[in-house]
Amino acid sequence: MAAPAASPRPPFLSRTLLKFAAPAVARAEVLGDHDAEFERVLHSQSVGAARRWSRWQALRSIAPLFVMRVRHAVPLLTSAGWRDDAAQAWRALARQPRIAGVCVLTLAVAMAATLAAASILERALLHPLSFPDPARIVRLWNTGPDMADVRSTSLLDVDDWRVGSRTMAAISAFTAQSSTLTGRGEPRRLDAMRVGQDFDRVLGIRAIHGRLFESSEFARGNERALILTHAFWRREFGGDAGVIGQTMTLDDEPWRIVGVLEPMSVIYPTPKYDVWMPLIARQNAFWENARETGWVTPVGRLSPAATLDQAQTELSAIAKGLMAQYPKSNARRVGIGLARLEDEITETSRPVLLLIAGAIGAVLVVALVNLINVLLANGERRRREFAVRLALGANDARLRRQTGLESLIVAGAATGIAMIAAPSLVNAFRALYPADLPGATASVLTPLQFWAALTGLGVSTILLTWPQRRLTRVAARDGGLRASHRITAAHRGRAVLIAAQSALSVLLLVLSIVFIRTVTGLASIAPGFDPHGVLVFGLTPSPSKFGSSAAVGQFYDDALTAVRRLPGVKAAGIGIAVPFVSWGWAFGATRQGSSEAPVMVGVNAISSGYLETLRMPLVSGRFPTDDELRGETAVLINEAAVKLLPNPGPAVGQRVPYSGKTWEVVGVIGDVRENRLDRPGRPSLVLPWKQAGRRPQTMVVRTDGDPLTSVPAIAAAIHALDDSTPLAGLQRLSDVVAESVAAQRFRAIVVSALGVVAALLAAMGVYGVTAFAVARQERENGVRLALGESTSALWRRVVLSAVTPAAIGAVAGLGAAWAAARWVQALLYDTNARDPLALAAAAAALVVIAALAAMPPARRAARIDPTIALRAE
Amino acid sequence: MGRGGYLGEFEQIVLLAVARVERETYGMEIRREIEERTGRQVSIGAVYATLDRLEDKGFVEPRHDSSGGRARRFFVLTPAGADALEASRDIQARMWSGLKLKRAGRKS
Numbered sequence: 001m002a003a004p005a006a007s008p009r010p011p012f013l014s015r016t017l018l019k020f021a022a023p024a025v026a027r028a029e030v031l032g033d034h035d036a037e038f039e040r041v042l043h044s045q046s047v048g049a050a051r052r053w054s055r056w057q058a059l060r061s062i063a064p065l066f067v068m069r070v071r072h073a074v075p076l077l078t079s080a081g082w083r084d085d086a087a088q089a090w091r092a093l094a095r096q097p098r099i100a101g102v103c104v105l106t107l108a109v110a111m112a113a114t115l116a117a118a119s120i121l122e123r124a125l126l127h128p129l130s131f132p133d134p135a136r137i138v139r140l141w142n143t144g145p146d147m148a149d150v151r152s153t154s155l156l157d158v159d160d161w162r163v164g165s166r167t168m169a170a171i172s173a174f175t176a177q178s179s180t181l182t183g184r185g186e187p188r189r190l191d192a193m194r195v196g197q198d199f200d201r202v203l204g205i206r207a208i209h210g211r212l213f214e215s216s217e218f219a220r221g222n223e224r225a226l227i228l229t230h231a232f233w234r235r236e237f238g239g240d241a242g243v244i245g246q247t248m249t250l251d252d253e254p255w256r257i258v259g260v261l262e263p264m265s266v267i268y269p270t271p272k273y274d275v276w277m278p279l280i281a282r283q284n285a286f287w288e289n290a291r292e293t294g295w296v297t298p299v300g301r302l303s304p305a306a307t308l309d310q311a312q313t314e315l316s317a318i319a320k321g322l323m324a325q326y327p328k329s330n331a332r333r334v335g336i337g338l339a340r341l342e343d344e345i346t347e348t349s350r351p352v353l354l355l356i357a358g359a360i361g362a363v364l365v366v367a368l369v370n371l372i373n374v375l376l377a378n379g380e381r382r383r384r385e386f387a388v389r390l391a392l393g394a395n396d397a398r399l400r401r402q403t404g405l406e407s408l409i410v411a412g413a414a415t416g417i418a419m420i421a422a423p424s425l426v427n428a429f430r431a432l433y434p435a436d437l438p439g440a441t442a443s444v445l446t447p448l449q450f451w452a453a454l455t456g457l458g459v460s461t462i463l464l465t466w467p468q469r470r471l472t473r474v475a476a477r478d479g480g481l482r483a484s485h486r487i488t489a490a491h492r493g494r495a496v497l498i499a500a501q502s503a504l505s506v507l508l509l510v511l512s513i514v515f516i517r518t519v520t521g522l523a524s525i526a527p528g529f530d531p532h533g534v535l536v537f538g539l540t541p542s543p544s545k546f547g548s549s550a551a552v553g554q555f556y557d558d559a560l561t562a563v564r565r566l567p568g569v570k571a572a573g574i575g576i577a578v579p580f581v582s583w584g585w586a587f588g589a590t591r592q593g594s595s596e597a598p599v600m601v602g603v604n605a606i607s608s609g610y611l612e613t614l615r616m617p618l619v620s621g622r623f624p625t626d627d628e629l630r631g632e633t634a635v636l637i638n639e640a641a642v643k644l645l646p647n648p649g650p651a652v653g654q655r656v657p658y659s660g661k662t663w664e665v666v667g668v669i670g671d672v673r674e675n676r677l678d679r680p681g682r683p684s685l686v687l688p689w690k691q692a693g694r695r696p697q698t699m700v701v702r703t704d705g706d707p708l709t710s711v712p713a714i715a716a717a718i719h720a721l722d723d724s725t726p727l728a729g730l731q732r733l734s735d736v737v738a739e740s741v742a743a744q745r746f747r748a749i750v751v752s753a754l755g756v757v758a759a760l761l762a763a764m765g766v767y768g769v770t771a772f773a774v775a776r777q778e779r780e781n782g783v784r785l786a787l788g789e790s791t792s793a794l795w796r797r798v799v800l801s802a803v804t805p806a807a808i809g810a811v812a813g814l815g816a817a818w819a820a821a822r823w824v825q826a827l828l829y830d831t832n833a834r835d836p837l838a839l840a841a842a843a844a845a846l847v848v849i850a851a852l853a854a855m856p857p858a859r860r861a862a863r864i865d866p867t868i869a870l871r872a873e
Numbered sequence: 874m875g876r877g878g879y880l881g882e883f884e885q886i887v888l889l890a891v892a893r894v895e896r897e898t899y900g901m902e903i904r905r906e907i908e909e910r911t912g913r914q915v916s917i918g919a920v921y922a923t924l925d926r927l928e929d930k931g932f933v934e935p936r937h938d939s940s941g942g943r944a945r946r947f948f949v950l951t952p953a954g955a956d957a958l959e960a961s962r963d964i965q966a967r968m969w970s971g972l973k974l975k976r977a978g979r980k981s
Contacts, residue, residue, distance in 0.1 A: 018917075018918070021918065022918070022921075025925075026921045026925070026946075029899075029900055029921065029945060029946065030900075030917055030918065030921055032901075032945075033900055033901045033904070033917050034917055036901065037901070037917075056914065056916075057916055057917055057918075060916035060918065060919065061916045061917050061918025061919065062918065063918070064916070064918040064919045064921075064922035064923070065918040065921065065922060067922060068918075068921065068922040068925050068926075071925070071926075071929075072925075
């Protein structure tokens with residue numbers, strides 16, 4: 001029947017609808033009828049009529065056909081033979097335990113990783129805060145002129161905001177403080193959070209024992225009340241509820257414990273602190289009673305009726321009002337900014353977590369591709385089994401039920417393993433994650449995880465059934481004895497899968513290389529001092545025992561003398577701004593006569609021995625003498641500060657004004673990295689250490705060997721002088737510096753581990769596909785060898801057939817890496833995300849891996865005896 | 874009456890169409906027969922779904938045949954199918970006997 005050349009084809013949409021609605025038993029007939037009738041209407045009437053007819057048919061047929069489909073499925077689910085089929089399925093799995101094991105393990109790893117990733121992302125990005133209605137909690141801050149933000153403000157301002165605001169249900173503030181705990185074993189530093197009135201209402205947090213602060217406790221003289229964090233309570237008191245009403249001695253004052261907080265998923269506001277104290281302005285601290293100072297961080301909770309925009313408008317008006325009312329102190333506080341706390345908390349972790357989730361996803365795809373490969377290859381081996389069963393009277397439906405049951409057993413086992421393993425994975429990830437991951441409490445099964453597991457079970461059952469179903473169908477059609485053309489098509493499909501695996505592996509390998517280069521780049525940065533073999537700890541004597549500056553000074557002198565006398569101690573010193581450990585203070589400075597914007601200059605105050613302990617190099621001039629370090633005339637500056645000096649020319653000998661006095665520069669020291677290896681330090685001024693006043697001091701001690709082994713001796717020497725002064729945060733300085741690149745190292749470890757896994761999986765995939773192809777082409781290879789093909793040519797052909805799809809995939813992977821560089825670059829230091837060498841190395845590595853994986857099957861192919869191969873079929 | 878019980882209207886029509894052809898027949902032929910006799914367009918899906926139900930009830934019997942090029946199932950009326958059709962007709966006849974319809978709300 002010759003149709004006219006321009007004859008329209010039956011509408012695709014109608015056919016598709018019919019095809020999917022119809023059960024297998026009637027599908028061919030329904031489509032055949034549809035096409036024939038369409039043709040008839042087309043010729044007897046018009047194209048339009050035929051199309052209308054087709055649409056009408058499709059729409060009217062969906063419902064009855066679908067009902068028919070369900071009717072056909074029901075007996076399959078309800079009919080007898082379940083036990084037989086289940087036993088058959090079990091035997092089929094037991095016959096090939098290795099295949100079954102590979103499937104279960106691959107799926108289990110894939111699902112566990114997905115579950116863990118889902119759980120981490122859920123906690124860390126979607127719901128990091130366990131507080132009620134967390135989207136209404138906002139951070140507030142003053143905005144200055146020129147859009148400059150001032151994060152902290154005065155308590156007086158916060159009180160005025162609270163009074164003026166209607167859109168906020170609660171406004172409060174906090175500031176951190178460190179206190180010395182005595183009377184409970186060794187004296188220790190406690191990290192306290194001074195929290196304002198309503199802070200608990202802002203968070204919506206409750207006390208699990210005792211109570212929260214009462215308003216009477218925000219009054220002078222009545223403020224010595226403590227609320228313990230859940231973690232501190234567990235750690236310090238072993239979770240004893242009887243702690244309420246007891247007192248703790250902080251900075252030599254008795255504090256009454258009034259409550260214990262419920263656990264928080266994110267320890268807020270700082271990752272680690274122990275107690276809440278009522279925040280009120282202390283009498284002896286002038287800055288706390290002033291309006292122009294910035295010393296507390298405000299937070300608030302939006303009232304349920306208000307939007308962020310409404311609050312913004314209202315608070316801006318309040319800021320304007322305060323500016324008019326207090327022109328002197330509030331001149332630079334032109335507005336109030338606000339942002340959701342959740343957004344602020346996830347801001348830093350988001351890109352890294354998304355990157356890792358993406359990498360995990362890529363590995364999963366590679367793993368599942370392998371699984372499909374294994375099943376397709378194996379299914380072809382099972383073709384005969386299906387054919388025999390069909391010949392013995394099993395119907396297609398029973399075969400389908402059996403393969404379905406096999407899949408369900410495998411997927412069920414994998415899901416079980418995954419659900420058991422996922423919490424451990426989450427914990428391992430947390431342990432490895434450098435910072436405090438938002439959402440610290442984990443390992444309970446959330447609804448999301450439950451649904452993820454259930455979906456995983458369903459999807460993997462279908463996934464496993466699909467390759468088997470294909471083969472059942474092939475077996476049903478041709479009795480399992482031919483079907484070579486279909487296998488060729490399947491082989492081509494597997495080459496595409498190999499290419500996809502290779503692409504993802506190359507992408508991950510490129511990322512691994514650039515992340516590792518970032519870490520090695522950071523590790524090779526000279527910080528400007530020598531942190532190895534140095535012990536650091538905070539040393540702040542109790543203010544009530546050492547009332548005067550002279551007494552404190554004497555204590556430090558004695559402590560240094562005692563420590564230096566210990567065996568194994570090579571040098572010791574005290575400073576207030578030890579790099580990576582503590583901060584001094586800073587001021588803005590401009591070169592005289594210059595109109596440039598002021599540069600922040602860091603200030604340190606040091607004792608004798610400090611520079612020697614840290615081995616900071618002298619660039620010019622000399623170190624101050626011990627006498628100068630007790631005086632008020634000599635300063636050191638670092639190289640970065642030289643350009644800020646009033647006069648050009650040599651720095652040494654110049655006089656600089658600071659704090660109402662004139663100082664002489666006696667020497668210039670090298671610049672040091674202050675708290676990040678990837679950022680150069682600021683210009684800085686090093687004063688004699690008495691200028692530190694009563695600021696917290698940090699002692700540095702250089703020892704022979706591991707500095708931690710000297711801790712008992714050092715602690716004993718200091719406690720012999722005063723047993724109430726804690727040695728706070730004892731650490732190796734080298735550990736602290738290493739910790740500063742932990743985030744980059746974490747990324748590099750995780751991504752390169754995933755990269756290696758992906759590459760190995762890809763190698764397994766190449767091996768499997770090649771081995772299968774070689775086994776199937778045994779006869780063809782035998783013929784070729786018999787006709788004179790050399791074994792080396794055969795070898796080359798087999799390896800090339802494996803390397804070609806891998807190489808094509810590698811090129812695609814390079815493209816993906818090139819595109820991903822846009823997002824990755826921000827996470828790198830001194831490394832180009834599109835580094836040609838990294839790209840080339842990754843691609844080359846993958847092609848080599850693919851070639852190596854294809855070697856064993858190629859050798860097997862070349863070793864066949866042509867006569868045996870020809871006799872085989 | 875067969876195990877299927879009472880015949881639905883469309884089931885009856887399809888079964889009658891199978892019976893009218895008086896030989897093995899298939900989906901498209903059945904549908905055309907119905908469309909010609911009733912003057913109504915019938916959906917392919919409805920025909921096959923109904924045939925499927927009738928097969929389950931034992932009123933038609935299928936036979937696979939792929940000799941004619943396209944895979945087709947041919948159907949013949951079974952004795953049970955014939956019984957069911959007659960029973961339906963008898964029930965209808967008994968229900969109709971002596972009945973004169975009066976249309977309420979319509980004058981004359």
